Amino acid sequence: MSRVPTPHNAAEEGQIAKTVLMPGDPLRAKFIAETYLENVTCFNTVRNMLGFTGTYQGKPVSVMGHGMGIPSIGIYSYELFNFYDVDNIIRIGSAGALSDDLELKDLVIAMGACTDSNYASQYQLPGTFAPIASFVLMQKAIEEARKKEISVAIGNVLSTDVFYNANKGANDAWKSMGVLCIEMEAAALYMNAAKAGKNALCILSISDHIYKGTQLSSQERQLGFKNMIEVALGII
Numbered sequence: 012m013s014r015v016p017t018p019h020n021a022a023e024e025g026q027i028a029k030t031v032l033m034p035g036d037p038l039r040a041k042f043i044a045e046t047y048l049e050n051v052t053c054f055n056t057v058r059n060m061l062g063f064t065g066t067y068q069g070k071p072v073s074v075m076g077h078g079m080g081i082p083s084i085g086i087y088s089y090e091l092f093n094f095y096d097v098d099n100i101i102r103i104g105s106a107g108a109l110s111d112d113l114e115l116k117d118l119v120i121a122m123g124a125c126t127d128s129n130y131a132s133q134y135q136l137p138g139t140f141a142p143i144a145s146f147v148l149m150q151k152a153i154e155e156a157r158k159k160e161i162s163v164a165i166g167n168v169l170s171t172d173v174f175y176n177a178n179k180g181a182n183d184a185w186k187s188m189g190v191l192c193i194e195m196e197a198a199a200l201y202m203n204a205a206k207a208g209k210n211a212l213c214i215l216s217i218s219d220h221i222y223k224g225t226q227l228s229s230q231e232r233q234l235g236f237k238n239m240i241e242v243a244l245g246i247i
């Protein structure tokens with residue numbers, strides 16, 4: 012019995028490419044499809060989590076929003092990996108910097124993703140799982156950034172379940188472990204990829220700095236995203 016379409020994704024078999032770029036915001040997926048892809052078709056409008064398939068420099072690629080938070084990316088990326096036979100998912104998103112060495116608009120490649128989420132408990136492991144990026148995708152992203160002379164930081168990030176955290180010491184504690192920045196999805200993407208035997212990478216654009224109290228204007232945010240999108244497209 013076919014598992015597709017799903018309650019969250021109207022795509023039929025074969026409508027989604029082997030590599031999917033995933034911003035959190037579906038409107039950014041629409042922007043990417045309209046700006047960078049050719050031969051674009053829309054395969055999903057369920058809950059307005061827009062998804063598109065097209066070609067970039069002749070190569071098939073899909074782009075779909077994943078929403079905010081681990082539960083949301085947990086659903087969409089699980090279905091893409093396990094029901095739509097997707098091989099590679101590249102999350103492209105924004106993050107808040109913890110590291111003093113990061114500047115606004117810098118790119119971060121999430122080599123690993125710590126989390127305060129309970130997502131890993133489903134696997135009933137006798138210890139702590141380490142959600143890590145696909146080495147091959149990470150290597151390609153680093154090379155693409157080098158070719159484009161875009162500075163990237165590579166290291167651990169935090170995927171938190173809590174945007175407004177009552178624990179005011181949390182950021183200092185994560186920073187003390189060398190965590191570079193904060194976002195809310197990478198860890199679940201990496202766990203889904205590991206369980207499915209597939210590949211995942213998270214590339215982040217620093218949109219604000221937690222300690223310096225600085226943040227990008229919406230126009231600057233768009234430029235920061237341009238570098239990240241072009242690095243991600245260069246990997247396909």
Ligand SMILES: Nc1nc(Cl)c2ncn([C@@H]3O[C@H](CO)[C@@H](O)[C@H]3O)c2n1
Nearest residue numbers: 035079080105106107174193194195
């Ligand atoms: N917790 C958190 N904190 C900061 Cl400083 C963020 N900057 C960007 N994001 C991302 O943007 C959304 C929250 O605004 C989430 O999808 C998350 O991945 C952040 N999430």
